[in-house]
Structure formats: C-alpha cells, structure tokens
Amino acid sequence: MTSTTELLPETRRALLHRVATGQVEGRTPSLVGAVMRDGAPVWVRGRGLVDGQVPDGDTQYRIGSLTKTFVAVLVMRLRDEGLLDLGDPLGEHLPGTGVGGVTVLHLLSHTSGLASETPGPWWERTPGELRPQIGDLLGDDPVRHPAGRRFHYSNPGYALLGALVERLRGDSWHEVLRREVLEPLGMRRTTPSPRAPHARGWAVHPWADAVLAEEVQQTGRMAPAGELWSTAEDLCRWAAFLLEGDERVLAAGTLAEMREPATCQAEDAGRYAYGLGLESFRAGGRLLYGHGGSMPGFLASLRVCLDAGLAGIVLANATSGPAAGAIAADLIEIVDEREPRIPEPWAPLPDVEHDLLALTGLWHWGTTSYGLRLTGEGGLELTPLSAGGSGRGSRFRARGDGTWIGLDNYYTGEVLRVVRAADGTVSHLDLGSFVLTREPYHPADVVPGGVDPQGWHGQPR
Structure with missing residues (x-):
C-alpha cells in the first residue's frame, strides 16, 4: 500500500516528534504511528526496536479490542444478507447460552447488561482451553444490568457474537473474516496468531526502566473480543474501509449506521459514545470514530475523522504506558491543521428539476x-x-x-x-x-387548528 500524497517536511517532522515523545513518555519498547489520508497511508514511522530493528508498517502487533470492529462488520454483513435482524434475541440463532433474551443489537452496542469479563480466571492471561463451551464464558450469574438500559462494556458479549457468526456461517469466525473481509481488502498481515516480523509484548516496571516479557495466550472462545494481530499498513486499509465502505464487504450506508451512537455512559455524554462496534470521540473539536485495544504486552488505537478524510493509527508493545488513543488523535490534528483537506471544486448541477x-x-x-x-x-x-x-x-x-x-x-x-x-x-x-408554510400563519395556509381570523396586529388585546 503506497502513499499517493507527500506530506510537507514540517508536517512529517511534527508527526515524528509526536510519535517519538509518545514512545519516550509512554516508556514502551517500540511504537509505530501511521496516518491514512483519502484511502492511502501518507506517513508511517516506528520508534524503538523490535528484534534489534526499528519497526515499520509491516511489523505485527496484537490489536486487542480493535478486533471487535471486525466482528461487528461480520455481524452486519449477516444482517444485510437477511440472515438475522438486529432486534433478534440471541437464542433465536444461538441456543444454549443462558442469556438468549438479549438481542444482537444489545451485544453490538454493549447494552446487553452482561458482565464485563468472564468468571475467573482472567481470560486474557489464561489458555482458551479452560473455556471449551459457550456457557463457560458467562458463568452462573452473568447479568449485571437490565438489557437495553445502560452502556456496560462486555468482552463476553463479543465472544457470543463471534459464536453467532460461526453458527450462521458454519465456519470459524476468523476463517469467515479472512474470506469475507481481509482478502477483499488486501489485509494479508491481519491474523489470529503472530507472523514474523512481529513485536513481542512487554510489561514495563512502574518505578524502573526494566521490562518483563508478557506471555501470549490463545484465548479460544474469547478470541473475538481481542485476539487479532495486525500492522500499521493493514490498519490503514481498515481505516480506509471504515471511511468509505467497500461494496465487496459492507456498504457505506451500513458503516454510517454502525457509527451512529447507540449509547454512552452518563459521565461521558457529549465526549464518548458507542455505536455498533465502533466508538466515537470528541477531540480538538473533531468527531472521531474507531476503537482502542489492549492485551497483555500490547496497546493499539485507530481513529478516523470523516470530515478530514484522515485516520491516525498507533501500535505499541507495552501492557500500559503510552496514551495510544491520544497520540492517534494528535496525528490527525497535526495533519489537518497544517495541511487541511482541499475541497473539490464547486460546479453547478448537471441538470435541475x-x-x-x-x-x-x-x-x-x-x-x-x-x-x-x-x-x-x-x-x-x-x-x-x-x-x-x-x-x-x-x-x-x-x-x-x-x-x-x-x-x-x-x-x-x-x-x-x-x-x-x-x-x-x-x-x-x-x-x-x-x-x-411559505408565510408565517397566513389565513390561506393549511395550518392545523386554523389561523386567528384577526391576523397579525399590534399590541396584544
């Protein structure tokens, strides 16, 4: 994937400075930042080292909950094909979960009321074989809130959506993803397991410049909540898709529906909302869409600005530290402020009725x-x-x-x-x-309830 627009040297230096300070201040072994504009990457740079080399746009990182955006697209494809309705109870298509009354819409928008995490042990850090059955994702008491009443982020909820895709497609969710989404979009470096070159995940000591290797677990049935690995270049392709749609995968109208806020936490009203697998944020006066992600040893963020035709992407291999979301938003701001989008020339309509x-x-x-x-x-x-x-x-x-x-x-x-x-x-x-009406309260106009026959006059009497 090659750049179609060369950024100005001053812009490139400002982007590099933001990524470099993000890597230093976040104390992460490596960090890759990228900017996508109008369908193609215009800037990709890495800082730090991966296996002795500076990472680039082809270096894989684990992307955590960014995986949810892919699962949501698979579900919306099923909806657009008429295989399900968003208002369908889960049990209509996936029996035996114990929470069959929650709807597909509830799960997509995190309004199902289901628990945020699985019953112990900690799913991100334990083998998926510990939860071989769907019921193992929820436990005996998975409901935390009435369905449809409030935003409550649920990782098991997206695991259920992955199982729903498998049930209706008759294949593993990641194989369906590869066939229906990744291949058409040319995302060959987005995979459920790491493929070289890839970063290793690290934890950084909070009080010393020391690191500890984080183990990578295959999370089994929880994989749709955060299993995927990807690269900055592949995520530029994903951002371009989220920006414009692709009829081979999902129409632009359906993506607009996914972006539409479905819910938010009361304390975040006006600043953060969740649609159907996509988060929305207010940053620097801009409305941004996308998702964040984290898994042990990794952080990721993708932000898209529709108005500017821009996306910012950040990948890092630290359990915590770098402010991936803020850096991604800043990459958009840097380009948009220094090199604002040139509008298309105005032209009269070809024909007027x-x-x-x-x-x-x-x-x-x-x-x-x-x-x-x-x-x-x-x-x-x-x-x-x-x-x-x-x-x-x-x-x-x-x-x-x-x-x-x-x-x-x-x-x-x-x-x-x-x-x-x-x-x-x-x-x-x-x-x-x-x-x-053409006139305000004209007696000849058809106004429900009629118009005062006195018409307009001076001092009320």
Missing part, C-alpha cells in the same frame, strides 16, 4: 424561519434562519417516490413530503406531520 427548484427558499414552521436548498442528486437541506440559529435543521435524501428521508439530527428517518392543492400548486410541506 424545475419543480424541485420551485421548492427552495423561505419556509416557516410557525414563526421559525427556515431556508430550503437543493443539493446533489435531488437531495434537500433544511436550515434554521431564526436569530441564534434556533430550529431543527436536517439533510434529506430523495426516496424516488416524490418524498425525502431525513439523514441527520432530529428528523433522522422522518419523511418530508410536498402536499399539493387541488389545482396542483404546492400547499405546504409535511415533515413528520409538522406543517411548513
């Missing part, structure tokens, strides 16, 4: 003013014009039947339609039953 053009302009919901403008491919955008920008704006996509579907904010999923009078002229807009 005059009936649509006639809908544009000023509309009113009561006394709240809105501007309606025509966007590409027959889309519409409703923007509040009142003082202070109060009002509910939204973008709408044409549905092909003369109506439009809301894409964001309050009107997401709501239908906008044009209501015409008997003579064919436009009477008003109906937005989820709300009426928008």
Whole structure:
C-alpha cells in the first residue's frame, strides 16, 4: 500500500516528534504511528526496536479490542444478507447460552447488561482451553444490568457474537473474516496468531526502566473480543474501509449506521459514545470514530475523522504506558491543521428539476424561519434562519417516490413530503406531520387548528 500524497517536511517532522515523545513518555519498547489520508497511508514511522530493528508498517502487533470492529462488520454483513435482524434475541440463532433474551443489537452496542469479563480466571492471561463451551464464558450469574438500559462494556458479549457468526456461517469466525473481509481488502498481515516480523509484548516496571516479557495466550472462545494481530499498513486499509465502505464487504450506508451512537455512559455524554462496534470521540473539536485495544504486552488505537478524510493509527508493545488513543488523535490534528483537506471544486448541477427548484427558499414552521436548498442528486437541506440559529435543521435524501428521508439530527428517518392543492400548486410541506408554510400563519395556509381570523396586529388585546 503506497502513499499517493507527500506530506510537507514540517508536517512529517511534527508527526515524528509526536510519535517519538509518545514512545519516550509512554516508556514502551517500540511504537509505530501511521496516518491514512483519502484511502492511502501518507506517513508511517516506528520508534524503538523490535528484534534489534526499528519497526515499520509491516511489523505485527496484537490489536486487542480493535478486533471487535471486525466482528461487528461480520455481524452486519449477516444482517444485510437477511440472515438475522438486529432486534433478534440471541437464542433465536444461538441456543444454549443462558442469556438468549438479549438481542444482537444489545451485544453490538454493549447494552446487553452482561458482565464485563468472564468468571475467573482472567481470560486474557489464561489458555482458551479452560473455556471449551459457550456457557463457560458467562458463568452462573452473568447479568449485571437490565438489557437495553445502560452502556456496560462486555468482552463476553463479543465472544457470543463471534459464536453467532460461526453458527450462521458454519465456519470459524476468523476463517469467515479472512474470506469475507481481509482478502477483499488486501489485509494479508491481519491474523489470529503472530507472523514474523512481529513485536513481542512487554510489561514495563512502574518505578524502573526494566521490562518483563508478557506471555501470549490463545484465548479460544474469547478470541473475538481481542485476539487479532495486525500492522500499521493493514490498519490503514481498515481505516480506509471504515471511511468509505467497500461494496465487496459492507456498504457505506451500513458503516454510517454502525457509527451512529447507540449509547454512552452518563459521565461521558457529549465526549464518548458507542455505536455498533465502533466508538466515537470528541477531540480538538473533531468527531472521531474507531476503537482502542489492549492485551497483555500490547496497546493499539485507530481513529478516523470523516470530515478530514484522515485516520491516525498507533501500535505499541507495552501492557500500559503510552496514551495510544491520544497520540492517534494528535496525528490527525497535526495533519489537518497544517495541511487541511482541499475541497473539490464547486460546479453547478448537471441538470435541475424545475419543480424541485420551485421548492427552495423561505419556509416557516410557525414563526421559525427556515431556508430550503437543493443539493446533489435531488437531495434537500433544511436550515434554521431564526436569530441564534434556533430550529431543527436536517439533510434529506430523495426516496424516488416524490418524498425525502431525513439523514441527520432530529428528523433522522422522518419523511418530508410536498402536499399539493387541488389545482396542483404546492400547499405546504409535511415533515413528520409538522406543517411548513411559505408565510408565517397566513389565513390561506393549511395550518392545523386554523389561523386567528384577526391576523397579525399590534399590541396584544
């Protein structure tokens, strides 16, 4: 995977400085940072040593819970194929778990209420053979909260999703992943077990510059929660996929659904949320998506910024220390601030439907003013014009039947339609039953409840 855009020398030096200070301050034996822009890596550098060599974009590291993003994509493929619905109880497809009432959506969004970890021993540090059966992942009392009520991160929940993939595909989850996702995307260095060149995991003494080797365990049925190994270059490919989608794997619309926040912890509201296998973060005024990961001896982070077309990736071989997520976000910020994305040239639409053009302009919901403008491919955008920008704006996509579907904010999923009078002229807009008129409370307008026949006047009396 080669770079298509050369960054400026000052930008490259700032990136190197951030990765170098992250490796030193985090006291990690090695660290690799990468930046992906518009589908390709534009910068990859390693610091420290792996087997006596400076690591590069082809050096494997264990990526921990970044694995969950891959499992979630496999589940959404099953949904898009009609093999399951997100509202299906788990027991409908995977019987015998003891928690068959939780839904696929609950598991994807960490709202199942299941325990964060398996019953002892510590699954990340013990052989997977200790849990040969699905029931061994949960124990006798796995429920911590009512399903659907709150965000509660659950590693066993994603192990159940991996088992669900195996049940419906009739093959191991990692073989399904290789066949359906990794091969189409060219991610040949993302594997369930390490392949040279790869980093070894280390623990760093908290009070001395000494290290201790961390053992690598194959986690068996818990593997879908954090087993994979990958490289910075492969994760650039994954970031490019998360940014744009790939019809061979998953449509862009489904990825947008996965990014949409499903839940968050109350104390993190506005700063962190969890969608369907993807985390979202607020950092430096930017909205970032991705996931973090950790396993004994390793830390990983992938952050994607849709608006900037950028991704930051960090891989390190220390149990704790380097702030992988913060470094990844900083890599995005460095490039975006120094070399902001050049917008595509503006050009007029190739064709304009005059009936649509006639809908544009000023509309009113009561006394709240809105501007309606025509966007590409027959889309519409409703923007509040009142003082202070109060009002509910939204973008709408044409549905092909003369109506439009809301894409964001309050009107997401709501239908906008044009209501015409008997003579064919436009009477008003109906937005989820709300009426928008050309004039505020004009007696001739169709306003639910009618309009005061006195009309507008001065001092209320």
